[in-house]
Amino acid sequence: MSSNNGDAVSLPQYTPKDFTSDQDVRWCPGCGDYAVLTGVRKALPKLGHKKEDYVFVSGIGCAARFPYYMDTYGMHTIHGRSLSVATGIKLANPELKVCIASGDGDLLSIGASHTVHTMRRNLDITILLLNNQIYGLTKGQYSPTSETGKVTKSTPMGSPDDPLNPIAMAVASGCSFIARTLDVDLKLFDSVYLRAMEHKGTSFVEIYQDCNIFNHEAFFYATQKETRPDNTVMLEHGKPLIFGKQSEKGIVLDGTKLRVVTIGQDAEESDLLVHDETDHHLAFMLSQMRCPEFPEPLGVIYADSSRPTYEDAVLGQVALAKEQQAGRGAKELIFSGDLWDVTE
DSSP, rough: OOOOSOBBBOOOOGGGGGGGSSSSSSSTOOOOOOHHHHHHHHHHSSSOGGGGGGEEEEEESGGGGGGGGBSSSEEEETTTTHHHHHHHHHHHHHSEEEEEEEEIIIIITTHHHHHHHHHTTTTTOOOEEOSSBTTTTTTBBOOTTOOTTOOOOSSSSSSSSSSOHHHHHHHHHTOOOOEEEEOOHHHHHHOOOOOOOOHSOEEEEHHHHHHOTTTTTTHHHHHSSSTHHHHHEOOOOOOOOOOOOOOOOEEEEETTTTEEEEBBBTTTTSOBBBBOOOOOHHHHHHTTTOOTTEEEEEEEEEOOSSSSSSHHHHHHHHHHHHHHHHTOOOOHHHOOOOOOOOOO
């Protein structure tokens, strides 16, 4: 990197400890948020930016404690409004690396509209959705991602709601980078998070996160060694969609629909659907793959680096306005446009 006078400046050799604050982490023992926090701390030294360039922003909820535990700049905002604050931060100082960390009850309920509009604007920020399908901080009410029939303190007879699909929402909202990862897989998290942070535009990463107090084992079908191979499929750009304990299953495109096949019986490997992370239509189809009918996709689902960012567009307008108004004083501005003389 370079300083303001053009001289090269070498960065310190950061370690995860450099991004660890002096605050005691107060999540419940065994909470999946610990793993996500560890993953972020390990990833940041690899990105090549000063620690003073990072800002972590959160709303309200268990995951929203995230900024306290990072030795970076941070803002703990109000319920559902983290993205409004993050937008202001990015527009005020576009050089900052802004990352939002919050839960499904924050980003997808009271904050859902802000999430959608941030995605369509393509602000250059990273959104980490720590999805545990429950309200944890308020002690176990159902959330927008809770499954139909979920029995909680607020739905004692079972939730009548269909759950919101975060990935489908991101695709429909025009988000330019969409991925899914797991709290327990630090290797996968590292690869996804680094790409998300390096992406120029809005990055949305859904993290399956276990709340071991109020919704334990909600994602065990996707995270456990015994169940993960049959219930998830790892996405690699340019590679066929293959899954299963023996890599014996795959996904084919049958007309306009996806279908699970057994390789060597229903189809050959050459017949399988090949992942193209630049295909927006494929991204939506992948978002509809839900267990148990389909394996759920992990990794980068969609990436489009061609779109201009929101802050570039806004700052371009500001620069143009300054250029057009250059040299004009206050008096000239006051007496410009339509004027009327008011007489008695």
